[in-house]
Amino acid sequence: MTGGPSRLTRGSAGGFSVPAPARPGILHLGLGNFHRAHQAVYTAAALAQDGGDWGVVGVASRSRAVVDALRAQDLLYTVAQISPAEFSLSLPGVHTDAFVAADQPDRVVAQLADPAIRIVTLTVTENGYSTAAGTGRLDLDDRRVAADLAGGAPRTTIGQLARGLQRRASGGGAPLTVLSCDNLAANGERTAHLVREFLGALPGSEAEEALAYLDRAVAFPSSMVDRIVPATTDLLRDDVAARLGLRDEATVPAEPFTMWAIEDAFAAGRPAWEAGGAVFTDEVDRFELMKVRLLNGTHSLIAYLGALSGESLIAASVARAEIERAARAVIGREYGPSVQLPEGIDGQEYEQQLFQRWGNSALGHRTAQVGTDGSVKLRQRIPGPVIQALGEGRFPHLIALCVAGYLACVAPLPGFEPGPEARAMADAARDGLSLLAASARNGQDLAHRVIVEKQLFGAELAARQDFADRVGELIDTIRCHGVAAAIQEALDASDAEPAEPRKEQVR
Numbered sequence: 028m029t030g031g032p033s034r035l036t037r038g039s040a041g042g043f044s045v046p047a048p049a050r051p052g053i054l055h056l057g058l059g060n061f062h063r064a065h066q067a068v069y070t071a072a073a074l075a076q077d078g079g080d081w082g083v084v085g086v087a088s089r090s091r092a093v094v095d096a097l098r099a100q101d102l103l104y105t106v107a108q109i110s111p112a113e114f115s116l117s118l119p120g121v122h123t124d125a126f127v128a129a130d131q132p133d134r135v136v137a138q139l140a141d142p143a144i145r146i147v148t149l150t151v152t153e154n155g156y157s158t159a160a161g162t163g164r165l166d167l168d169d170r171r172v173a174a175d176l177a178g179g180a181p182r183t184t185i186g187q188l189a190r191g192l193q194r195r196a197s198g199g200g201a202p203l204t205v206l207s208c209d210n211l212a213a214n215g216e217r218t219a220h221l222v223r224e225f226l227g228a229l230p231g232s233e234a235e236e237a238l239a240y241l242d243r244a245v246a247f248p249s250s251m252v253d254r255i256v257p258a259t260t261d262l263l264r265d266d267v268a269a270r271l272g273l274r275d276e277a278t279v280p281a282e283p284f285t286m287w288a289i290e291d292a293f294a295a296g297r298p299a300w301e302a303g304g305a306v307f308t309d310e311v312d313r314f315e316l317m318k319v320r321l322l323n324g325t326h327s328l329i330a331y332l333g334a335l336s337g338e339s340l341i342a343a344s345v346a347r348a349e350i351e352r353a354a355r356a357v358i359g360r361e362y363g364p365s366v367q368l369p370e371g372i373d374g375q376e377y378e379q380q381l382f383q384r385w386g387n388s389a390l391g392h393r394t395a396q397v398g399t400d401g402s403v404k405l406r407q408r409i410p411g412p413v414i415q416a417l418g419e420g421r422f423p424h425l426i427a428l429c430v431a432g433y434l435a436c437v438a439p440l441p442g443f444e445p446g447p448e449a450r451a452m453a454d455a456a457r458d459g460l461s462l463l464a465a466s467a468r469n470g471q472d473l474a475h476r477v478i479v480e481k482q483l484f485g486a487e488l489a490a491r492q493d494f495a496d497r498v499g500e501l502i503d504t505i506r507c508h509g510v511a512a513a514i515q516e517a518l519d520a521s522d523a524e525p526a527e528p529r530k531e532q533v534r
């Protein structure tokens with residue numbers, strides 16, 4: 028037994044009023060920091076205002092760390108809201124259970140079939156949807172998808188949903204809403220498609236009942252989620268312990284800003300999430316594109332340029348004048364023209380708010396965190412706006428710089444050292460890309476192999492050799508003259524673009 032403060036629990040909650048446990052109504056897949064500082068906080072506000080059986084059963088995909096920590100503290104944890112001007116703690120207290128899917132895969136299916144569960148929310152990251160790089164369809168060549176299709180306890184999110192819905196269909200078919208909260212455009216529709224593809228790939232008439240049930244009683248609304256939520260550090264745990272007088276091993280840091288725009292199409296009721304500020308709207312698609320491009324797309328650019336400049340934090344990266352210029356230019360000239368803002372959102376205010384959020388120097392958001400999983404995240408952030416810009420006669424030099432920065436970080440050409448933050452970026456494609464880089468003659472050769480031959484960003488972008496060429500040139504500038512020179516080169520080229528875009532000739 029070590030000394031020091033005791034653990035946060037229901038009996039010892041440091042002055043927080045701990046809500047009475049609600050009965051479970053939501054199953055959440057992806058029990059990471061984001062869910063705990065976002066949907067859980069809105070659910071707490073809804074329960075405080077309206078009550079209802081909307082407790083949350085949280086399912087972590089593989090990691091036991093959060094589940095063990097939560098279980099040791101009666102499923103309670105704090106959210107630390109952090110900015111240079113503020114440090115405040117709150118305690119959502121909405122979880123009724125937590126377990127690890129990899130340890131209890133059958134339990135995921137059983138929970139999905141339980142009629143008490145009326146909403147399944149997902150934060151499984153862009154990586155969790157098992158889509159094929161070139162097509163965006165369910166990746167039937169993925170070993171884990173194939174194993175789920177073959178039967179046995181499902182391990183992929185789409186397999187779990189499909190198997191759970193099959194079981195639910197045969198057990199009475201109570202209506203259900205599946206609500207994706209990941210950074211994918213049209214995330215509801217996409218999830219529905221993937222589940223249907225999975226069911227459609229099952230032999231014979233095995234999926235007939237489930238497919239009819241899906242048509243009849245399952246809703247897949249889309250939603251746009253937004254809150255910058257870094258990873259928890261030991262420093263934060265110690266800080267929270269000092270302030271609370273209790274150890275909270277599961278505390279989550281978050282910025283003050285938060286937003287949730289949801290399509291109001293639920294099959295079996297929902298919590299009053301508007302109590303926490305959620306917006307129910309039929310413009311979710313606009314909210315999503317605005318967020319995925321202006322925020323996430325620019326975030327990736329800042330992360331790769333920052334890491335290559337030796338910065339470990341997003342705030343320090345965007346504080347560099349040249350990176351701020353690149354970020355402003357990508358928003359103003361490349362991402363901005365590709366989105367239609369939802370009603371009530373002012374573009375200038377939104378941009379100003381973005382820079383303030385990225386500049387939050389107290390949050391400790393790392394470039395390595397944002398740069399991680401670029402191969403799947405960038406698929407959401409790059410091809411659509413690039414194709415659109417090229418079609419409108421604008422060449423997206425800064426988006427090309429983002430891709431060059433990504434490849435310089437995760438697939439450095441021989442002899443180029445991208446630095447520790449870049450090395451810390453995890454990416455499922457890293458090994459494959461590194462192999463390509465090891466034998467590439469130069470940046471152009473690498474970009475060609477990755478974008479055109481391997482089609483990392485899909486078939487449509489693979490057809491744009493001019494884009495791959497530009498990425499390659501910028502990789503070479505980064506490696507031969509440094510990242511600041513590459514930023515300048517991209518900005519100069521962008522300045523030289525015609526002010527009035529010309530419609531491109533059909534190639």
Ligand code: CS2
Binds near residue numbers: 256322326396
């Ligand atoms: C970030 C997002 O890691 C990333 O790719 O762009 O996690 C971002 O912080 C959130 O989407 C903000 O809502």
